[in-house]
Amino acid sequence: MAKIKKKIKTIKIDADKCNGCRTCEVVCAAFHSQPKYSSINPAASRIHVITRRLDDIWLPVFAGEYSPAECMGRDKYVIDGKEYDECSFCRATCPSRDMFKDPDSGLPLKCDMCEGEESPLCVQWCLNDVLIYEEREEEVEEMVQIEEMDAGLASLIDRYGLEKIGTALARMSYKA
Amino acid sequence: MRYAETGYNLEIDLTRGNIERVETDPELMALFLGGLGTSVKIHYDRVPPETKAFDPENLIVISTGLLCGTPAYSANRTIVSFISPQTGLLAYPMMGGFWSSELKYAGYDKVIINGKSPELVYIWIHNEKVEIRDATHLQGKGAIETQELIRKELNDPDVQVLAIGLAGENRCFTASIEQSRSSSSRGGGGAVLGDKKIKAVAVRGTRAVHLAHGAEFMEHMKEITKYIKFRNENPIPEVMPILSGIGSPQMMKHVDEQWHTESFAWGNARIRRKGFWTKEIEKEWTKSQTGAIKRFISCFNCPQQCGALISHEDVPNYMMKCFSKLTYTMAAFVDDLDFTWRICKRAFEYGLDSFSTPQILAFGVELHEAGILTDEDFAGCPSDKEGRFFWLLDRVAHREGIGDILADGTYWAARRIGNGAEKYDHNTTKKHEQMNIKLGMMDPLYFLMYATNEKISITQMEGNWPQAPFPKKETRESFVKDWPQLPDEKFKKYFIDWEPRGENSNPNYPTPQIASEIVDWMEMLHNIDDALGICAGMGSFCLKPPYHIHNYPKLISAATGMDMDKERLRKTVRRSRNLHRAFNNLRGMGRPDERPPQDHWKHRFPELEDDLLTYYYTFKGWNHDGVPTRKTLEELNLADVAEDLETRGILKDGQN
Ligand code: SF4
Ligand code: SF4
Ligand code: SF4
Numbered sequence: 001m002a003k004i005k006k007k008i009k010t011i012k013i014d015a016d017k018c019n020g021c022r023t024c025e026v027v028c029a030a031f032h033s034q035p036k037y038s039s040i041n042p043a044a045s046r047i048h049v050i051t052r053r054l055d056d057i058w059l060p061v062f063a064g065e066y067s068p069a070e071c072m073g074r075d076k077y078v079i080d081g082k083e084y085d086e087c088s089f090c091r092a093t094c095p096s097r098d099m100f101k102d103p104d105s106g107l108p109l110k111c112d113m114c115e116g117e118e119s120p121l122c123v124q125w126c127l128n129d130v131l132i133y134e135e136r137e138e139e140v141e142e143m144v145q146i147e148e149m150d151a152g153l154a155s156l157i158d159r160y161g162l163e164k165i166g167t168a169l170a171r172m173s174y175k176a
Numbered sequence: 177m178r179y180a181e182t183g184y185n186l187e188i189d190l191t192r193g194n195i196e197r198v199e200t201d202p203e204l205m206a207l208f209l210g211g212l213g214t215s216v217k218i219h220y221d222r223v224p225p226e227t228k229a230f231d232p233e234n235l236i237v238i239s240t241g242l243l244c245g246t247p248a249y250s251a252n253r254t255i256v257s258f259i260s261p262q263t264g265l266l267a268y269p270m271m272g273g274f275w276s277s278e279l280k281y282a283g284y285d286k287v288i289i290n291g292k293s294p295e296l297v298y299i300w301i302h303n304e305k306v307e308i309r310d311a312t313h314l315q316g317k318g319a320i321e322t323q324e325l326i327r328k329e330l331n332d333p334d335v336q337v338l339a340i341g342l343a344g345e346n347r348c349f350t351a352s353i354e355q356s357r358s359s360s361s362r363g364g365g366g367a368v369l370g371d372k373k374i375k376a377v378a379v380r381g382t383r384a385v386h387l388a389h390g391a392e393f394m395e396h397m398k399e400i401t402k403y404i405k406f407r408n409e410n411p412i413p414e415v416m417p418i419l420s421g422i423g424s425p426q427m428m429k430h431v432d433e434q435w436h437t438e439s440f441a442w443g444n445a446r447i448r449r450k451g452f453w454t455k456e457i458e459k460e461w462t463k464s465q466t467g468a469i470k471r472f473i474s475c476f477n478c479p480q481q482c483g484a485l486i487s488h489e490d491v492p493n494y495m496m497k498c499f500s501k502l503t504y505t506m507a508a509f510v511d512d513l514d515f516t517w518r519i520c521k522r523a524f525e526y527g528l529d530s531f532s533t534p535q536i537l538a539f540g541v542e543l544h545e546a547g548i549l550t551d552e553d554f555a556g557c558p559s560d561k562e563g564r565f566f567w568l569l570d571r572v573a574h575r576e577g578i579g580d581i582l583a584d585g586t587y588w589a590a591r592r593i594g595n596g597a598e599k600y601d602h603n604t605t606k607k608h609e610q611m612n613i614k615l616g617m618m619d620p621l622y623f624l625m626y627a628t629n630e631k632i633s634i635t636q637m638e639g640n641w642p643q644a645p646f647p648k649k650e651t652r653e654s655f656v657k658d659w660p661q662l663p664d665e666k667f668k669k670y671f672i673d674w675e676p677r678g679e680n681s682n683p684n685y686p687t688p689q690i691a692s693e694i695v696d697w698m699e700m701l702h703n704i705d706d707a708l709g710i711c712a713g714m715g716s717f718c719l720k721p722p723y724h725i726h727n728y729p730k731l732i733s734a735a736t737g738m739d740m741d742k743e744r745l746r747k748t749v750r751r752s753r754n755l756h757r758a759f760n761n762l763r764g765m766g767r768p769d770e771r772p773p774q775d776h777w778k779h780r781f782p783e784l785e786d787d788l789l790t791y792y793y794t795f796k797g798w799n800h801d802g803v804p805t806r807k808t809l810e811e812l813n814l815a816d817v818a819e820d821l822e823t824r825g826i827l828k829d830g831q832n
Contacts, residue, residue, distance in 0.1 A: 001649075016471075020474065023249070035391075036391060037390025039387065039389060040384060040387070042281065043382035047461065052333060054324065054485075054495075056471060058471075125401070152532070
């Protein structure tokens with residue numbers, strides 16, 4: 001495959017500074033509502049702050065790729081004496097948990113780095129400097145990116161089977 | 177589609193075990209906004225003047241504010257309202273934390289609870305699914321512990337829980353409702369929940385809150401964010417650090433407590449601990465505080481960090497609220513800040529108000545020293561100061577022995593004890609423990625706030641106006657230069673003219689007219705915050721806050737689609753304030769009750785104070801007894817309230 005230049009977008013998460021306010025969830029949900037900023041539902045946010053207050057755990061996690069099946073096993077981290085729940089650090093939308101699924105449709109959500117904005121909204125609105133945005137260019141092998149719609153479709157197919165989805169699509173396009 | 181509000185309340189009748197999701201009248205938002213405003217309306221319409229705190233008819237309304245759940249920073253207040261067992265009036269203690277936004281996301285503006293359950297229960301709200309669940313296994317459990325147990329039981333760490341502890345179950349008059357890092361404390365909401373046998377209310381919501389003009393709303397929020405950043409980087413230069421920022425007093429961040437520790441009157445609001453703040457204390461407290469604080473934390477959607485996670489030696493982790501850091505330790509005359517981390521944990525688990533309770537415990541100690549309470553009453557009490565306070569705290573929460581009497585608060589306990597104990601109840605107004613401050617010269621602003629506000633506790637009605645005049649004219653001039661929060665330019669002159677000594681100083685200045693204008697403005701802002709669910713630390717309670725009368729109308733308009741302007745906003749909260757007052761008037765509150773503690777100032781001026789009160793009443797549109805006149809009520813579309821007041825003989829002919 002050919003080499004291409006790729007912009008690597010990174011959000012550095014200084015979790016020790018997080019005060020658990022969930023502003024990042026609020027603004028992400030607002031930004032991705034249709035029309036933009038028309039509604040707020042943190043359960044539909046693409047960032048989730050895992051919160052175990054009395055255990056001193058505030059961990060912002062970003063929604064990553066859709067995964068049709070859960071991992072063969074689970075991991076459980078203990079850092080600085082703090083025990084994190086199973087799969088805490090994983091970004092996947094996976095059948096094992098509700099995280100990063102649209103609460104109404106159940107479809108997977110994925111952080112898109114707030115495409116089109118100067119910088120990610122969660123970064124802009126977290127006034128505690130927990131989320132720091134960095135950009136750099138790298139040469140990488142060309143790769144096919146799975147778009148959000150593709151991931152959504154894939155998850156539907158996993159749930160209902162290709163045949164049913166195909167029939168439904170045909171029916172809908174007929175109606176339209 | 178409803179904007180900002182969800183348009184639904186949850187009505188729970190515990191006696192019948194009935195739960196209903198009820199659509200609200202959109203007109204109510206137009207008339208009362210939400211939060212405290214619409215809650216007052218509910219109490220007024222449904223709770224008759226004869227109802228007592230522990231009657232099944234006493235509603236407890238657990239409310240969100242209009243902007244809770246929106247991206248408005250710090251819109252996270254839960255407003256709990258009920259007839260207080262202590263005052264017999266409509267109390268509305270608020271708490272921050274994470275509960276109200278979650279309720280909004282579950283699809284409700286308020287939970288309205290009526291009746292009593294036969295057994296201890298908790299309420300579980302998960303979007304449309306609402307259950308009354310058995311809580312007998314949680315009986316006697318701590319208020320913090322209960323929150324964790326319920327989260328475990330429901331197997332969802334993101335459930336937000338408000339809960340009472342043993343003090344609430346035992347109907348202690350100063351029982352609080354605890355939730356994450358906050359509590360709804362004053363006036364005994366925990367006792368009312370306990371009386372209804374509700375241990376907790378748990379909520380999880382995954383629905384949306386809608387904005388009428390979201391993009392515009394975010395533009396306004398950008399402006400506000402800019403200011404928050406500016407203020408955080410540039411504390412107000414003219415005042416001491418503890419007053420120079422925004423948010424609730426930053427008592428977790430700042431160690432220097434010279435001002436609080438030395439200027440307030442400790443024990444049973446008696447003694448100023450002058451000279452307390454030595455180099456040595458500063459060193460020890462710095463060590464203790466930095467050692468105990470694991471992390472600074474905030475409430476929902478707030479960039480400030482007023483709370484802290486506490487981890488101290490063998491005390492299980494818990495979260496600290498700002499002023500509690502001082503109240504128990506100082507009231508007990510203990511010097512060691514480590515005592516704070518221990519006793520607060522126990523007090524929070526019991527679920528007791530950190531303002532009133534330490535005063536009540538110190539009141540007990542005082543009565544013992546005076547021989548009014550006997551050694552027999554104190555049998556088994558350790559002799560050291562720390563042990564004594566722990567012992568008293570346990571007695572109160574368990575309502576054991578002398579604790580059973582003290583659990584009714586200073587005013588009622590004094591009357592139950594008799595034998596001269598009444599004289600030791602020197603710091604209550606309307607039967608409620610006031611801020612523990614004793615000063616020299618009567619101050620017209622504070623006189624009015626102590627005497628008249630429906631909140632009954634000063635800490636949540638003051639705020640935007642400095643507490644005292646600045647000694648130097650040039651400091652005053654520099655302070656007013658950058659003060660866009662003021663409702664009117666003329667206030668700048670008021671402030672520049674206000675001197676610590678001489679003609680233009682307390683008690684004659686601010687004049688009754690100026691004092692009324694300033695107090696009216698501060699009260700209005702509190703009423704706005706309490707309707708919107710905004711933390712007073714970002715609005716009405718601090719100097720030069722991010723939210724004020726000039727940007728609030730824009731935010732409300734963008735959020736709701738209503739056409740809000742300053743005048744309309746002013747009128748809207750005036751409406752709910754007058755309705756609140758009428759409700760209290762119907763319950764017997766009037767001019768004789770409107771008095772700050774007699775010893776609050778050394779120098780009192782009965783005639784001047786009387787004139788001041790009369791002037792202020794007239795300014796507010798109330799009659800000589802402090803009752804809204806018919807004219808005032810009619811202007812606010814509350815003619816039916818005038819009717820009620822007349823029927824009951826509270827508004828008499830010729831007075832309006
Ligand atoms: S906005 Fe920042 S501080 Fe707040 S929860 Fe998100 S990451 Fe943490
Ligand atoms: S970068 Fe944008 S999409 Fe991703 S979590 Fe932050 S706000 Fe949401
Ligand atoms: S300013 Fe402090 S008390 Fe107020 S909402 Fe923010 S963190 Fe909570």
